[in-house]
Amino acid sequence: MYASVLQRSGPTEPLHHQRVAVPLPGPDEVLIQVYAASLDRVDNYIRQGSHGMAVATPQTLGRDMAGVVTAVGANVRGFRAGDEVLALGSAAHAQYALAPYWHTLPKPPRWSFAEAAALPTAGRTAFDAIANITGLRSGERVLVVAASGAVGSFALQLGVHLGAEVYATAGQDWKRQTACSLGARAALNHYSADLVDEIRAAAGGAEMDVIIDPIGGELWERLLSVLAPGGRIVTCGVTAGARGSLHLGRLMTKGWHIHGIGRPGREEIAAHLRGCLDLMVAADQRPIVDRTFPLAEATAAHRYLEESNFFGRVVLTGAEESSPAP
Numbered sequence: 034m035y036a037s038v039l040q041r042s043g044p045t046e047p048l049h050h051q052r053v054a055v056p057l058p059g060p061d062e063v064l065i066q067v068y069a070a071s072l073d074r075v076d077n078y079i080r081q082g083s084h085g086m087a088v089a090t091p092q093t094l095g096r097d098m099a100g101v102v103t104a105v106g107a108n109v110r111g112f113r114a115g116d117e118v119l120a121l122g123s124a125a126h127a128q129y130a131l132a133p134y135w136h137t138l139p140k141p142p143r144w145s146f147a148e149a150a151a152l153p154t155a156g157r158t159a160f161d162a163i164a165n166i167t168g169l170r171s172g173e174r175v176l177v178v179a180a181s182g183a184v185g186s187f188a189l190q191l192g193v194h195l196g197a198e199v200y201a202t203a204g205q206d207w208k209r210q211t212a213c214s215l216g217a218r219a220a221l222n223h224y225s226a227d228l229v230d231e232i233r234a235a236a237g238g239a240e241m242d243v244i245i246d247p248i249g250g251e252l253w254e255r256l257l258s259v260l261a262p263g264g265r266i267v268t269c270g271v272t273a274g275a276r277g278s279l280h281l282g283r284l285m286t287k288g289w290h291i292h293g294i295g296r297p298g299r300e301e302i303a304a305h306l307r308g309c310l311d312l313m314v315a316a317d318q319r320p321i322v323d324r325t326f327p328l329a330e331a332t333a334a335h336r337y338l339e340e341s342n343f344f345g346r347v348v349l350t351g352a353e354e355s356s357p358a359p
C-alpha cells in the first residue's frame with residue numbers, strides 16, 4: 034500500500050508518498066481501508082518538530098480516519114469486514130490503518146467518509162470541553178475561540194445544538210461570516226486589540242458563562258476579562274503559546290473555574306467519541322470539511338493548514354488509488 038511517511042521532522046520537510054507494508058491487526062484492532070483521514074494540527078506540529086512534538090522517524094502520521102473494515106483481531110466485538118466506520122487510531126495517513134475497536138464507531142450513513150474522518154480528535158475534544166467539563170446548559174453564553182479551527186467548529190456546532198448563546202472569534206471576515214451562518218450570535222476578531230470591548234458590546238454588556246479556548250498565549254488573560262463570576266474556561270490547545278498570566282486576586286473574587294482538557298483514558302475517549310457523534314446526528318449536523326487533498330499531496334495539505342485560510346477540517350483521501358487487498 035501507499036502511505037504518507039515523515040522521514041525527518043523540520044519546518045520545511047516534505048512527506049514522502051511511498052510503499053509500505055499493510056499492517057496486521059492485533060487481537061483488539063480493526064484494519065481499515067482508509068477512504069479519508071483528517072490532517073490534525075498535531076500532525077503538523079510533528080512534521081515541523083514544533084510544540085515539543087518531535088517523534089522517532091520514519092513515521093506515518095495521522096490518527097483520525099474513516100473507511101471500510103477489512104479485517105478484525107480475535108477480541109474485536111461489534112465490527113466485521115465490510116462495515117463502514119470512523120476511528121481514532123494510528124498511522125492513518127495511509128491506504129490501510131489500524132484502530133482499537135473501542136475507539137471505532139459506525140459511520141453515520143448520511144455522512145461522507147471525509148465528514149466522518151473529521152470527527153475523532155477534534156470532535157471528542159470539543160465534546161469533552163463543552164458538554165462534559167463545563168456542562169454547558171441551554172441559555173448560557175459561551176465564547177468559542179478560534180471557531181474556524183477543527184476543535185472550534187465542533188464546539189460552535191455543539192454549543193448551538195445545546196441551546197447556548199454562542200459567541201465566536203476568528204481571524205478573518207469570511208470565517209466570522211461562516212461562524213454566524215452556523216448559528217453564532219456574533220463573531221469577533223481575536224487579533225483585534227479591542228477584542229474584550231467588542232465581545233462585551235456584542236453581548237449587550239453581558240459576560241460569558243463558558244469560554245472554550247484552543248489558542249492560549251497572551252489572549253488567555255484577556256479572555257478572563259469577559260468571564261462571568263463563577264464562569265468556566267477550558268484550555269484545550271496552546272497554538273499561540275503555552276504561557277498566560279493570572280491575577281490571583283481576580284480569581285479569588287470572581288470564583289472562576291479554570292480547566293485543562295487533560296489526558297482522558299481509553300474509556301473516557303470512547304465516551305467522548307460516542308457523545309460527540311450522537312449529538313451531531315441528533316442535531317442533524319455534519320462535521321465541516323473545508324477541503325480534501327489526495328493522500329499523495331499530503332505535503333501541500335500541510336502547507337494549506339499552515340496558511341490558516343480554512344474553516345473546519347482539512348482531509349486526505351487515499352483509498353481510491355490502486356491498493357491491493359491485504
Ligand SMILES: NC(=O)c1ccc[n+]([C@@H]2O[C@H](COP(=O)([O-])OP(=O)(O)OC[C@H]3O[C@@H](n4cnc5c(N)ncnc54)[C@H](OP(=O)(O)O)[C@@H]3O)[C@@H](O)[C@H]2O)c1
Nearest residue numbers: 074158179182183184185203204247269270271272273341
Ligand atoms: N489536548 C487535546 O486533546 C487536543 C485535541 C485537539 C486539539 N488540540 C489542540 O487544540 C489546538 C487547536 O486545534 P485545531 O485542530 O482546532 O486547530 P486548527 O484546526 O489548526 O485551527 C487553528 C486556527 O486557530 C486560529 N489561530 C489563532 N491564533 C493562532 C496562532 N497564533 N497560530 C495559528 N493559528 C491561530 C487560526 O484561525 P484564524 O485565522 O481564525 O486565526 C487557525 O486556523 C491545537 O493546538 C491542538 O494541538 C488539543
